[in-house]
Amino acid sequence: MRLRHPEFQYLDLLAEVLERGDQRIDRTGVGTKALFGAMFRFDLSDGTVPILTTKRVYWKLAVKEMLWFLTGQTNIQALLKEKVRIWSDWPLAHYRKQTGEDISQDEFEKRVVEDDTFASRWGDLGPVYGKQWRRWLGADGREHDQIADLVKTLKTNPASRRMLFHAWNPPELGSMALPPCHMVYQYHVTSDKKLNCLLYQRSCDLLLGAAFNFTGASALQLMLAQQADLIPGELIWVGGDVHLYLNHLEQAREQISRTPREFPTMKLTRRPASIDDYKITDFEVEGYDPHAAISADVAV
Template sequence: MRHPEHQYLDLLAQVLDHGDERLDRTGVGTRSIFGAMLRFDLSDGSAPILTTKRVYWKTAVREMLWFLTGGTNIQPLLRENVRIWSDWPLAAYRRETGEAISQEKFEKRIVEDDAFATRWGELGPVYGKQWRRWLGADGREHDQIGDLVQTLRENPTSRRMLFHGWNVAELGTMALPPCHMVYQYHVTSDGRLNCLLFQRSVDLLLGAAFNFVGATALQLMLAQQAGLRPGELVWVGGDVHLYLNHLDQAREQLAREPGPFPRMKLLRHAASIDDYRIKDFEVEGYAPHAAIKADVAV
């Protein structure tokens, strides 16, 4: 049987060799294709944590746990040594103040100075806000995750089990509009929980690997909360791209042969979807190739 990671590597090669080269919002430029699908079977405990480069899976899970809190400030992330969201508020700080502060000093101030964090660490109404506190036209807040858990438990044959973050009214105040924007769930007659994740915009070298891990962690948590077993993760990409400063790194990754996917499991049954911590996750058998460094386009 062909290794499931080859789906990702084939997509990487397709974008690299046949992508439409064009300018993009960041000014870096991309090679891009439109429309892709990958499928990963989680039912045997395996997790799509890429092996052709090291993926820092704890960072991806910590990010997902932060989303579930409904938080929109990077201070809690930085206190967990998660730095993947720093670029956007740092760019805003430099632009608005004219101060050429280093990323290290900026992050240190966010961690240590609550007032500074309140002013400069805020990302606007990004993922967690929309997932847990979507503001309706009637002024009421809607907890999409809480509603999803309830429906999974009480009406698992529903075709309306989804949540999304594309709140048109608030896009303009977000540091970055949601890329992984719709998660839809499906329960089979034998109790397996499937997920389809639609991602409108995909940084294929850097972002996709984290999105696979985050979606897997969420699927495990939701399955446990609803008394189900993990099934299939179906990932759908809209604008799937490689930045032009990532092409050599993509070639390096394509030269590597994937190893067995590791296994991810939960070590305890949490009391609620809000009760999970990073220590509840265990990954076994992860033996990847070395990490591949690349710059984030902001």
């Protein structure tokens, strides 16, 4: 008997939020329909990854974002040089508010790319994901590299129940452009050397954000497995406040009307010396045949 396509976990949640989500005015003022608590399980052991097929997901952008997180950088200049624009909305809104200048997004991004001084002043997001993952500042004044510690433990003590990293650093939340949404990643190694990941996401924009979160987490799982001589296992995604913005409802209805296609495969084309040495050219996705892209605005 053919098992139900794993993408239906996501589509069923979209439908459930549309049907019985609690409608509220949120931080952005746009408003959402939301449910609290959801879980998906995706099996990566056969080489497939959950890059959604009911709309086109620009998977290279999601992987480039994950690689940027791993550098520990927090300025969008590096992202924009890689043609990744998904973080521009927050610094752009801040710039407009502070200066009163009604600058276009294209012009703002051009200035960030070309002017290092401007980028330093207006392109930094504060101590977001990468800073916390790679340079968490302890009370003792020392910086803690959670990713390096994780890789070391995966190699030396894979039975540990302490293999995780997170980005929810209370003293620094107020300095972040956006507090971390995908905030805790915990890893587990089975006796047959499969690497499982449980990702807890406190807040999830189901239409726009979720697809990137699944893709980025999958790419990270492949990198970690390779570095520790393990096999990718399950990616388990857990959502807290899972929501659709009120200006995304029609797009969600369009997406759930579509039939999922086979998930693509993702593989690494070389083995870099460390977790710090991966490049976008190291990732190869095959068999991706999605439905058309679905456009929607980001709520800031």
